[in-house]
Amino acid sequence: MALTFLPIIGGIIAYGVKKEWCLQVNAIFVFVSLLGAFGLIGLVHDESFIASRQWVDHYTLQINVDRLAALLITLVYFIAFLVLVFSVHYMRGEDGVRRYGLKLGFFISSMVGLLIADSFILLFLFWELVGFSSFLLIGYWYYDKDKAQSAKQSFMINRVADAFLLVGIILLMIKGDQSMSEIKEPLDFSTGLFLVFGAFGKSAQLPFSGWLPKAMAGPTPVSALIHAATMVTAGVYLLIRLSPFIPEPLKFIIAIIGAGTAFYAAFSALAQYDIKSVLAYSTISQLGYMMIGIGVGATSSAAFHLWTHAFFKAGLFMSAGSVIIYMHHVFGHQYDSQDMRNMGGLKRFLPATFIVHTICSLSLAGLPFFSGFMSKGGILAGSVHWAQSYGDMGFIWAYFVPVLAFLTALLTPIYIGRQLFLVYWNKTNLPIWITGFNQSLWVKLPIFLLAIFSVWIFFGLNPLDSNGWYLKDYVLAGVEVITVPFKVTVISEIAAALLVIVGLLIAYFIYGRGVVFSIDQKRNFFIQFAHQGWFLSTSYQAISTSYLAICQSLAKIDERIIDHSIDLFAITMVMLSRSMGWMDRFIVDGIVGFSAKFASTMGTVLSRLQSRGIQSQILYLLILLTGIISWILFL
Amino acid sequence: MKLEAFLYLSVFLFASGLTIILVKKNAVLVLIGIELILNSANLNLVAFSKFDPSISGQMFAIFSIVLAAGEIAIGLAILINVYKSYLTTNVGEIDHLKH
Numbered sequence: 061m062a063l064t065f066l067p068i069i070g071g072i073i074a075y076g077v078k079k080e081w082c083l084q085v086n087a088i089f090v091f092v093s094l095l096g097a098f099g100l101i102g103l104v105h106d107e108s109f110i111a112s113r114q115w116v117d118h119y120t121l122q123i124n125v126d127r128l129a130a131l132l133i134t135l136v137y138f139i140a141f142l143v144l145v146f147s148v149h150y151m152r153g154e155d156g157v158r159r160y161g162l163k164l165g166f167f168i169s170s171m172v173g174l175l176i177a178d179s180f181i182l183l184f185l186f187w188e189l190v191g192f193s194s195f196l197l198i199g200y201w202y203y204d205k206d207k208a209q210s211a212k213q214s215f216m217i218n219r220v221a222d223a224f225l226l227v228g229i230i231l232l233m234i235k236g237d238q239s240m241s242e243i244k245e246p247l248d249f250s251t252g253l254f255l256v257f258g259a260f261g262k263s264a265q266l267p268f269s270g271w272l273p274k275a276m277a278g279p280t281p282v283s284a285l286i287h288a289a290t291m292v293t294a295g296v297y298l299l300i301r302l303s304p305f306i307p308e309p310l311k312f313i314i315a316i317i318g319a320g321t322a323f324y325a326a327f328s329a330l331a332q333y334d335i336k337s338v339l340a341y342s343t344i345s346q347l348g349y350m351m352i353g354i355g356v357g358a359t360s361s362a363a364f365h366l367w368t369h370a371f372f373k374a375g376l377f378m379s380a381g382s383v384i385i386y387m388h389h390v391f392g393h394q395y396d397s398q399d400m401r402n403m404g405g406l407k408r409f410l411p412a413t414f415i416v417h418t419i420c421s422l423s424l425a426g427l428p429f430f431s432g433f434m435s436k437g438g439i440l441a442g443s444v445h446w447a448q449s450y451g452d453m454g455f456i457w458a459y460f461v462p463v464l465a466f467l468t469a470l471l472t473p474i475y476i477g478r479q480l481f482l483v484y485w486n487k488t489n490l491p492i493w494i495t496g497f498n499q500s501l502w503v504k505l506p507i508f509l510l511a512i513f514s515v516w517i518f519f520g521l522n523p524l525d526s527n528g529w530y531l532k533d534y535v536l537a538g539v540e541v542i543t544v545p546f547k548v549t550v551i552s553e554i555a556a557a558l559l560v561i562v563g564l565l566i567a568y569f570i571y572g573r574g575v576v577f578s579i580d581q582k583r584n585f586f587i588q589f590a591h592q593g594w595f596l597s598t599s600y601q602a603i604s605t606s607y608l609a610i611c612q613s614l615a616k617i618d619e620r621i622i623d624h625s626i627d628l629f630a631i632t633m634v635m636l637s638r639s640m641g642w643m644d645r646f647i648v649d650g651i652v653g654f655s656a657k658f659a660s661t662m663g664t665v666l667s668r669l670q671s672r673g674i675q676s677q678i679l680y681l682l683i684l685l686t687g688i689i690s691w692i693l694f695l
Numbered sequence: 696m697k698l699e700a701f702l703y704l705s706v707f708l709f710a711s712g713l714t715i716i717l718v719k720k721n722a723v724l725v726l727i728g729i730e731l732i733l734n735s736a737n738l739n740l741v742a743f744s745k746f747d748p749s750i751s752g753q754m755f756a757i758f759s760i761v762l763a764a765g766e767i768a769i770g771l772a773i774l775i776n777v778y779k780s781y782l783t784t785n786v787g788e789i790d791h792l793k794h
Contacts, residue, residue, distance in 0.1 A: 673786055673787040673788075673789065673790050674786050674789065674790075675716065675717050675718070675725075675786060675787070678716060678717060679717050682713070
């Protein structure tokens with residue numbers, strides 16, 4: 061338990077320390093946590109570590125650390141440690157270094173918490189915390205409006221996906237399961253769909269992938285940590301955990317979306333000019349691969365790919381960071397130091413970075429003898445086998461997945477080769493340069509380590525065998541995975557290797573021989589299309605602006621109608637009251653007046669009768685008397 | 696003579712007395728009218744007694760004449776008092792209860 065909170069405590073303590081040393085203090089805390097994580101692996105080797113606590117009446121909070129979780133925790137701490145070491149140099153001179161350290165500590169703690177969480181409440185809590193801390197980190201340079209805007213946008217897209225996750229969790233909890241280890245039976249399709257969409261948001265699959273390229277607005281070490289190794293793999297982690305219980309049709313959807321995303325991202329990466337954007341789209345693409353792995357049933361390959369991807373992607377980001385440091389050094393803020401069109405021929409000036417970048421790129425592309433080949437090969441083979449089994453049933457659409465996966469495997473070496481050649485090869489495009497630039501040791505060490513880990517040895521003895529991961533059975537003990545027939549594996553591996561070589565050659569022929577970019581190069585439609593990421597985020601923007609416009613116009617209409625009806629109402633009231641007043645005055649007063657006049661007239665008339673002289677009265681008396689007598693006599 | 700003749704005369708006297716009361720403006724003349732009516736009543740009594748074996752009618756007439764005299768005296772006394780208040784003997788002008 062203490063392991064979770066060490067980084068954040070470290071971050072808080074480091075906040076109070078003097079500026080130059082604060083990141084080092086953070087690094088020390090993380091290193092200690094790393095050692096603890098190694099111990100954790102030993103602890104859960106035989107039996108997973110479960111701890112639970114009663115929270116309120118019917119809810120227990122539970123954490124579950126099994127082998128997979130312990131392994132990933134170690135991975136997180138390791139990469140976090142390297143990132144911190146790298147940041148010591150990268151963030152030197154920044155004013156907000158302490159804030160940076162605190163935010164990083166917060167993030168690392170949240171991520172670890174997510175990994176150990178078993179109860180869904182805890183899972184969601186840490187999920188949100190990870191999203192929130194990543195928002196803080198991306199928006200590190202908050203005073204720059206664009207960067208703050210990008211951070212906001214990425215957080216918002218994440219949140220929408222989190223809403224899906226929440227719905228899924230609520231559905232599950234209604235059914236009665238409170239934690240992941242309690243799920244015993246396959247999930248409903250709809251519940252699973254919501255959970256899967258939540259995972260998609262974190263892992264930047266279509267349609268939620270808009271946030272990752274935007275998130276490049278943060279500092280490069282942040283990108284290395286978050287978007288290479290940890291946060292984006294949270295979604296994959298969740299799905300790996302749930303994979304025994306996901307129903308078949310849902311897995312189909314996962315595979316298709318994963319394949320589509322992988323292709324979309326690789327295509328877009330071809331036309332990016334910013335170093336980090338290429339890597340961002342590359343991350344989306346590799347995550348698509350992991351999703352394919354899960355959807356297809358090759359869960360161990362997906363986990364393997366997660367593992368290797370963390371290393372080489374972090375290495376790629378940090379070497380890109382190294383290049384950026386160099387460019388900053390040379391240019392200051394005159395030119396955009398992240399634009400690849402300004403670079404070229406840097407292998408003369410940054411030899412170490414060049415070697416590291418090349419190794420990690422080759423691993424990403426999937427060249428044999430590198431780690432990426434092994435993990436990707438497993439996924440590719442699994443997808444072919446899966447599509448075959450579907451195809452046997454007559455459902456040939458399933459072949460989309462492996463086709464797209466192989467296409468992406470072709471595009472991957474192209475875009476990463478493009479990046480390599482543009483940045484390091486040929487004559488330089490820089491107007492000025494510095495020779496004899498010695499990259500700081502703080503930077504070189506982490507990236508060397510990561511490059512070393514991108515090579516095959518550490519993952520499996522046979523460099524060409526995609527099933528040979530040391531940890532394959534260790535990690536997913538007890539979870540059923542499909543076994544791919546050997547023939548399929550061999551064929552797909554050979555195909556993958558060929559594609560890589562072809563791709564690299566293509567990249568060499570297009571870019572390796574000195575391409576001159578003019579800044580306003582003629583843009584044909586495809587380049588624009590790919591550059592804007594297939595206009596995905598632009599279309600989202602358009603949707604939200606149009607929605608806003610619709611709402612505003614509706615509000616205006618509403619106002620007008622309401623105003624109108626209120627006026628109408630008031631007029632009606634006035635008319636009504638006026639007519640009533642008229643009626644009152646005319647009729648009621650009339651009646652009253654009339655009766656009064658009547659009474660007075662009668663009174664006058666009758667009193668005149670009475671107030672005459674005596675003689676008239678006597679006359680009336682006599683007449684009356686006569687009447688009475690005749691009435692008595694004759695009736 | 697026939698009875699009816701006396702009755703006709705009596706009716707005529709009564710009617711004239713009534714006419715005088717109703718028409719004449721002088722208060723004294725109104726009293727004369729009243730007297731006339733009384734006399735017609737007396738004549739009626741006496742006429743009926745002529746054709747009746749008992750003479751109770753005639754007796755009654757004598758009493759009636761005496762009463763008439765007394766009543767006229769009172770009437771005149773009232774008239775004098777009224778004249779003191781209203782300062783006129785015109786009955787038409789005495790038409791308020793209060794003065």
